[in-house]
Amino acid sequence: MPTQNTQFRKKHRLHERIIEAIMFLFALFSLLITVGIVVILLRESYLFFSDPKVNLLGFLTGKDWQPMIDQFGFLPLLNATFTTSIIAMLLGIPVGLFVAVYLAEYASDRMRGILKPTLEVLAGIPTIVYGYFALTFMTPLLRMLFGQERVEIYNTGSAGLVIGILVLPLIATMAEDAISSVPKELRLASYALGGTKIETTFQVVIPAALSGLSATFLLALSRAIGETMVVALAAGAGPKLTADPFKAAETITGYIVRISGGDVSYNSVDYNSIFALGLVLFLITFTLNLISRKISNVFHQEYE
Amino acid sequence: MNTTNLAENLQLPFQSESSVEPLKTIISLDNVNIRYGSFHAVKDASMEIYEHQVTAFIGPSGCGKSTVLRSINRMNDMIRGATLQGKVLFNGQDLYEKSVDPVLIRRRIGMVFQKPNPFPKSIYENIAWGARVNGYRGDYDELVETSLQRAALWDEVKDKLKQNALRLSGGQQQRLCIARTIAVQPEVILMDEPASALDPIATSRIEELILQLKQSYTIIIVTHNMGQASRVSDYTAFFMVDQNRTGYLQEYEATEQLFLNPVHKKTEEYISGKFG
Amino acid sequence: MNTTNLAENLQLPFQSESSVEPLKTIISLDNVNIRYGSFHAVKDASMEIYEHQVTAFIGPSGCGKSTVLRSINRMNDMIRGATLQGKVLFNGQDLYEKSVDPVLIRRRIGMVFQKPNPFPKSIYENIAWGARVNGYRGDYDELVETSLQRAALWDEVKDKLKQNALRLSGGQQQRLCIARTIAVQPEVILMDEPASALDPIATSRIEELILQLKQSYTIIIVTHNMGQASRVSDYTAFFMVDQNRTGYLQEYEATEQLFLNPVHKKTEEYISGKFG
Amino acid sequence: MQSSFAFGTQENVLRLMEKRRRASVVWQAVFLLATSLAILFLVLLLVSVIDSTFGFAALQYDVEPKTLIAGKQHLSEFSHLELEQVAKSRLSGGILRRVEYEKPIADRSDKDLIALIEQHVIKPTVLRTWGLWDSLVNQGQIDAYLSEQEGAHLTFKSWLTFDFLVADQSANPLYAGIRTALLGSLWIILITFLFAFPIGVGSAVYLQEYAPDTKVSRILQLNIFNLSAVPSIIYGLLGLAVFVRAMEGFTSGSFFSRVADSTANGRTILSGGLTLGLLVLPIIIINTQEALKAVPDTLRMSSYGIGATKWQTIWGQVLPVSIDRILTGTILALSRALGETAPLVVIGASTFISVDPSGIFSKFTTLPIQIYQWSARPQGAYRNVAGAAIIALLILLMALNSSAIILRDKLSKKKRMES
Amino acid sequence: AGSKEAKPQETTQFAWVEEQGVNGLPGVNPIKVSGNIITAGSSTVYPLSERMAERFKQEGYSGVITIDSIGSGAGFERFTVAGETDIANASRAIKAKEIEAAKLIGRSPIEFRVGTDALAVVVSNQNTFAKNVTKEELAKLFSTAKNWSDVNPAWPNEPIQRFIPGTDSGTFDYFSEEVFKNNPEPMLSAQNLQLSEDDNILVQGIKGSPYAVGFFGYAYYAENADSLSILSINSVQASKANVDNGTYPLARPLFIYSDAQIMRSKSQVAAFIDFYLSYVNEEVIGVGYFPANDEELEKGRQTWLKAMNGTY
Numbered sequence A: 001m002p003t004q005n006t007q008f009r010k011k012h013r014l015h016e017r018i019i020e021a022i023m024f025l026f027a028l029f030s031l032l033i034t035v036g037i038v039v040i041l042l043r044e045s046y047l048f049f050s051d052p053k054v055n056l057l058g059f060l061t062g063k064d065w066q067p068m069i070d071q072f073g074f075l076p077l078l079n080a081t082f083t084t085s086i087i088a089m090l091l092g093i094p095v096g097l098f099v100a101v102y103l104a105e106y107a108s109d110r111m112r113g114i115l116k117p118t119l120e121v122l123a124g125i126p127t128i129v130y131g132y133f134a135l136t137f138m139t140p141l142l143r144m145l146f147g148q149e150r151v152e153i154y155n156t157g158s159a160g161l162v163i164g165i166l167v168l169p170l171i172a173t174m175a176e177d178a179i180s181s182v183p184k185e186l187r188l189a190s191y192a193l194g195g196t197k198i199e200t201t202f203q204v205v206i207p208a209a210l211s212g213l214s215a216t217f218l219l220a221l222s223r224a225i226g227e228t229m230v231v232a233l234a235a236g237a238g239p240k241l242t243a244d245p246f247k248a249a250e251t252i253t254g255y256i257v258r259i260s261g262g263d264v265s266y267n268s269v270d271y272n273s274i275f276a277l278g279l280v281l282f283l284i285t286f287t288l289n290l291i292s293r294k295i296s297n298v299f300h301q302e303y304e
Numbered sequence B, C: 001m002n003t004t005n006l007a008e009n010l011q012l013p014f015q016s017e018s019s020v021e022p023l024k025t026i027i028s029l030d031n032v033n034i035r036y037g038s039f040h041a042v043k044d045a046s047m048e049i050y051e052h053q054v055t056a057f058i059g060p061s062g063c064g065k066s067t068v069l070r071s072i073n074r075m076n077d078m079i080r081g082a083t084l085q086g087k088v089l090f091n092g093q094d095l096y097e098k099s100v101d102p103v104l105i106r107r108r109i110g111m112v113f114q115k116p117n118p119f120p121k122s123i124y125e126n127i128a129w130g131a132r133v134n135g136y137r138g139d140y141d142e143l144v145e146t147s148l149q150r151a152a153l154w155d156e157v158k159d160k161l162k163q164n165a166l167r168l169s170g171g172q173q174q175r176l177c178i179a180r181t182i183a184v185q186p187e188v189i190l191m192d193e194p195a196s197a198l199d200p201i202a203t204s205r206i207e208e209l210i211l212q213l214k215q216s217y218t219i220i221i222v223t224h225n226m227g228q229a230s231r232v233s234d235y236t237a238f239f240m241v242d243q244n245r246t247g248y249l250q251e252y253e254a255t256e257q258l259f260l261n262p263v264h265k266k267t268e269e270y271i272s273g274k275f276g
Numbered sequence D: 001m002q003s004s005f006a007f008g009t010q011e012n013v014l015r016l017m018e019k020r021r022r023a024s025v026v027w028q029a030v031f032l033l034a035t036s037l038a039i040l041f042l043v044l045l046l047v048s049v050i051d052s053t054f055g056f057a058a059l060q061y062d063v064e065p066k067t068l069i070a071g072k073q074h075l076s077e078f079s080h081l082e083l084e085q086v087a088k089s090r091l092s093g094g095i096l097r098r099v100e101y102e103k104p105i106a107d108r109s110d111k112d113l114i115a116l117i118e119q120h121v122i123k124p125t126v127l128r129t130w131g132l133w134d135s136l137v138n139q140g141q142i143d144a145y146l147s148e149q150e151g152a153h154l155t156f157k158s159w160l161t162f163d164f165l166v167a168d169q170s171a172n173p174l175y176a177g178i179r180t181a182l183l184g185s186l187w188i189i190l191i192t193f194l195f196a197f198p199i200g201v202g203s204a205v206y207l208q209e210y211a212p213d214t215k216v217s218r219i220l221q222l223n224i225f226n227l228s229a230v231p232s233i234i235y236g237l238l239g240l241a242v243f244v245r246a247m248e249g250f251t252s253g254s255f256f257s258r259v260a261d262s263t264a265n266g267r268t269i270l271s272g273g274l275t276l277g278l279l280v281l282p283i284i285i286i287n288t289q290e291a292l293k294a295v296p297d298t299l300r301m302s303s304y305g306i307g308a309t310k311w312q313t314i315w316g317q318v319l320p321v322s323i324d325r326i327l328t329g330t331i332l333a334l335s336r337a338l339g340e341t342a343p344l345v346v347i348g349a350s351t352f353i354s355v356d357p358s359g360i361f362s363k364f365t366t367l368p369i370q371i372y373q374w375s376a377r378p379q380g381a382y383r384n385v386a387g388a389a390i391i392a393l394l395i396l397l398m399a400l401n402s403s404a405i406i407l408r409d410k411l412s413k414k415k416r417m418e419s
Numbered sequence E: 001a002g003s004k005e006a007k008p009q010e011t012t013q014f015a016w017v018e019e020q021g022v023n024g025l026p027g028v029n030p031i032k033v034s035g036n037i038i039t040a041g042s043s044t045v046y047p048l049s050e051r052m053a054e055r056f057k058q059e060g061y062s063g064v065i066t067i068d069s070i071g072s073g074a075g076f077e078r079f080t081v082a083g084e085t086d087i088a089n090a091s092r093a094i095k096a097k098e099i100e101a102a103k104l105i106g107r108s109p110i111e112f113r114v115g116t117d118a119l120a121v122v123v124s125n126q127n128t129f130a131k132n133v134t135k136e137e138l139a140k141l142f143s144t145a146k147n148w149s150d151v152n153p154a155w156p157n158e159p160i161q162r163f164i165p166g167t168d169s170g171t172f173d174y175f176s177e178e179v180f181k182n183n184p185e186p187m188l189s190a191q192n193l194q195l196s197e198d199d200n201i202l203v204q205g206i207k208g209s210p211y212a213v214g215f216f217g218y219a220y221y222a223e224n225a226d227s228l229s230i231l232s233i234n235s236v237q238a239s240k241a242n243v244d245n246g247t248y249p250l251a252r253p254l255f256i257y258s259d260a261q262i263m264r265s266k267s268q269v270a271a272f273i274d275f276y277l278s279y280v281n282e283e284v285i286g287v288g289y290f291p292a293n294d295e296e297l298e299k300g301r302q303t304w305l306k307a308m309n310g311t312y
């Protein structure tokens, strides 16, 4: 039959091809965003570093940041960023992890049905509200506890703690996810050997979820490092190299938002400096995200 | 119908029933009803499990075999909404009495699952862990060795005890799980389709192992494979479901008896592959 | 060994083989090898499928039954990493030729899956949708009615065609899926364990239906249930796995022949429940 | 066989068990505590906002009402004629002209006139405010303050009122409202949605349904995960450089000659919406991918099985089934955009605008920006105003989120029906 | 700028012009004014401009007016470089190089004096020791001194915490000019320094500690007089009298800037400035500043008239 060879002949279906091509372009667009970010940050940073008064070594090692008077050492900003983030992690990780354990292992369905939306509410509150909270609640609280003399009105501690609260729902939900995706069989095996619930949780489940958990923690850290409004309102508005969490110090994001809130002159060294700092911020968070992603991929492969 | 012929043709190599000595009951179920929430999963199960025997649970999917099995070491406690009425006695002690701590029961009545589920730790730790949380006071190296030997795994892993258990093959993992169970010195071992995820060779090694272990332990095994039930078990319980999807114990006999001379038509139909 | 006895005892009601007229080959596999990425799932399968016959694929889990089945209507195209070497001919046409449009093939070679999976739409739409995307120009009401009638579902649903198909029972859903397949007027229907998720009554209705449908269609069915294979099929293909977990076609015969006089020891062991 | 004492005597076993049980109880308490702490934070957060939204305020009047008409204490006691008379004689020239122009005083209602006289004649100003807690508990402190302050009037005020929602911004905290900011937020969200939804869903469909498992698609996927975790302020920098500056002609509307005057700039709703669009795009993609992943493969298979093409399958089967989830995910992403502050500060949202935005080339302010600005004002009463704005924002977010939750519930109900 | 020949009567062509004006300026009927007005600049001037804008609206103006509080420097930037605003608010006079920049985009900034600010140097009201500073002490206080006692031995040996307006602000410029001879360096290298364009950040910071000090526009002090104390400078209090008679050392002018061509092509801008100049003295006290002297105001009115008839 001669028709036989034509009966399954491919149809062209041009419109399907066009649709697919458009969708592909859309997907490619996200790559364009990253390229855009990188190009813009690099270009403006290049302008910053090509300013004769700026040099890379000084930028990386200088202990003073005051571009108006040619001080371009970003260590104070970096230091404050890490101070707030570490404080945030000190609060967020244990509390978030315990909440996650409670949700995954202990809470009844009904309890979880109440708690998870509550956490979602907490996660959905705009960060400006947290900033306001840091200023009007956390700082006065710290000053009450540790003394007005000891605690400055703007301080990295208050901002850090509030960022800790802010990332808590993120940690709790993601950690719960990691804990819940540890196969039920492992728990059963532990119980079947006469392990108690707590022994099972700490010695079997959490070790098994460790890579998923560390991915969560890294992501939370990256979120804390990038957090802006809380530090803008509560951490302080002057670069300062200090390890004291009760002192004011400005973070990278705080500086960027302060300078751009004041509106900067294009092509001034101030304007370019925020892009250079943006680049630093991007590199830090991007690296953290990449590592976190890698780890969590491994984690999911383990249990799929 | 010619029963010997059936046996011959199905090539069912029955365990010789050790009916010389009188059998001692180690576990008995007395009118056990199990529910998941409002769903009645198993109704009115009553049976005696004999010491140092292998008892097989067979029946179509969903008939409650696993559910009954789990009720014996109170593993159903871990399932939300699972409740039990009736009595489960272990050496005469009601396991569902208020004062009984399920954690202590589970050490005495171990369990092996369908999918091999070693902990993502070293082989050594897999064995030692259960003993440690239960406060084992002996020599751990010795414990690991003897347990692995009893599970017929020692020779294969003795040089890589520090290696992650997940890198073993499926059959080895399952034997490791058996070794891990043995390490806490249980009296009874419950096995829920322990070989159904394994290839034929690994399966036959597990079957051999079961026959060895029965000298020291009482074993209850759930299986889908009729041949396996006939090869390893002394007693077989056949479960069925009614139209409400509630499981019940249809027939419980010495294995040979049940396979060759089933009392109920359902049993016969199930054995001959009519459904399930 | 006495073969008639085995047949009798297993109560396998074989289909009378219609070997009066010479059989016409509709599909033929020629040295088919299928891989998922680098994993070799099926090796060197060659076989002929005959028109208006029911062919059963049996074999232990993971031996590649579904994989081979899917290769016949190029359903494996939808699985990432799946590749095929060899030839699959349908009415003499190589289905894997470059110029061939798999979409057109699938209309001619329909498929029914293990879990009933109606579209989450009305019963009517379930049937009409496939015809519509294929550009059917006839009367849709009529099409829906005849398709449902052929799938022996019409009487049960004729008053609720607008109702969501998901509200049907499992067995009804599966028949709806068959009706939906029929509606695009295929020549071959592939069924992958179409009754394994159903209760015994629904199962037997599906089996009856298969026997009816074979008058108009060629049917290939994957099944785990030996009894089912013997009840509905004219030909049976037995697949096995080797130690690399690669599946291969062990034996392919007229059903009666394969069950009563298996050539290979593996076939015999499998049929008698030794493994799997 | 190991010694029967391997696990100690019965007594030892029980003693150990007691210890293990205690550890369980202690840890369980710790978990519960941590959870309560998390909830406590939420409660504190809400309480601290509510505290500033309600409470006493000490007001001072430019003109005491009792001096307007002899013998009458309050405006509410004035007759219509008296109100008219006071309005005509006391309102300043310019305001009187505007009022008469809009609607003659003679035609105005009492309520209207009272409001006019209050705002423009009596001219209350806030001396000091107290939070709800102080108002309820520290009555003494308030009394002490009042006794010091000549001519202060104490009123209990809810800073969140209907008027607050519909009033423009004002230099007087008593009359400040969020109308402009609210509209700005809604406009921005609209642009964000129109921009990010089609691109986001399209990308997700490509990645989930079309993309072969190649290096390119893996990079695309990884890139999207990374983008979703890039700090929002970086998007602000991107928006500033791209939309506000590089594409100024486009985003200001001058390219389309939509804005006649030469002073147009790129700090428009369009720029803000696009910036936030970029920000939420990866979130929408990921959420949509999750939704598509949740569609069982059997649905696709059965569609292909009857000869449907890929696009027919996606459009006819996959998208209809997953649309609720996609919308839910999108709404959640949009509510994230609604709360963003930093990127909009960076691209330069305006501070004082008192006229409704009229289109995508308008300058704008949004609720979070407004809150930020108000909390940065020196007058204490703006703290209360900011509190009220926060509550309004939270209610808006809650409305969005609960619509997402309702969608999700509808979906899970449908799911339950399916199984 | 405007090379077009413009007749004096031209202003009367605007729909909004009224018969009776104030002090020689045409009267404004805001009801008849519409269209956008875009302003940006000083945070010091912001409250005043905001008040004027609000009154303009209350009297019937129906267009869109935006006022961005971003600091004088940034305000000039938007006005002279980007050319995106109609009016720049400033708490300092425009600099020569800013005028240069404006020329490049075809603008020539014209100045209107709108009021006077007494820049306030403030401490928390918990601060019991500091009441007065000399200008020399002021220089130390905001630069090299580490502790209060370094400035004045009678003061406690406690570290100084400084809260000052950001470098883009006119206030910063004015202060560094007035106290540090235009050299910002010593101020910016001081310890415990917090800089913000947000005056409330400063107010809150100074409130927070007895050892904090800062400066900003008088209005921000006035709003927080109950928790802040203002220091007298060289023993002169910041008061209306001392500002008027020119004895308060840190009194400084407040301005708005525009361009003649803009005023003519966007009549609403001209109307707003007219309105501003006509009524600013009725509002300025309420906002917390002091009226400019009559001479300066009159100069502004003349400038307005010249700008409108093209003779500026």
Ligand SMILES: Nc1ncnc2c1ncn2[C@@H]1O[C@H](COP(=O)(O)OP(=O)(O)OP(=O)(O)O)[C@@H](O)[C@H]1O
Pocket: B036, B039, B041, B059, B060, B061, B062, B063, B064, B065, B066, B067, B068, B079, B245, B247
């Ligand atoms: N955790 C659970 N929650 C609710 N119902 C359950 C649960 N586990 C099992 N069931 C139900 O109880 C019934 C018995 O289940 P069970 O797992 O005991 O059957 P089974 O005989 O072991 O089946 P299979 O051979 O498939 O393992 C089934 O209907 C099942 O759906």
Ligand SMILES: Nc1ncnc2c1ncn2[C@@H]1O[C@H](COP(=O)(O)OP(=O)(O)OP(=O)(O)O)[C@@H](O)[C@H]1O
Pocket: C036, C039, C041, C059, C060, C061, C062, C063, C064, C065, C066, C067, C068, C079, C245, C247
């Ligand atoms: N999508 C896939 N990707 C990778 N490997 C697959 C995929 N589908 C099946 N396989 C593997 O291919 C082999 C054959 O699978 P297939 O599903 O064809 O077996 P089967 O005989 O149908 O088994 P069952 O009876 O369990 O359905 C198995 O080893 C399976 O793990």
Ligand SMILES: [Mg+2]
Pocket: B065, B066, B067, B192, B222
């Ligand atoms: Mg089971």
Ligand SMILES: [Mg+2]
Pocket: C065, C066, C067, C192, C222
């Ligand atoms: Mg299969």
Ligand SMILES: O=P([O-])([O-])[O-]
Pocket: E041, E042, E043, E044, E045, E070, E071, E072, E073, E090, E091, E165, E168, E169, E170, E171, E172
């Ligand atoms: O905001 P300034 O008034 O200081 O420029």
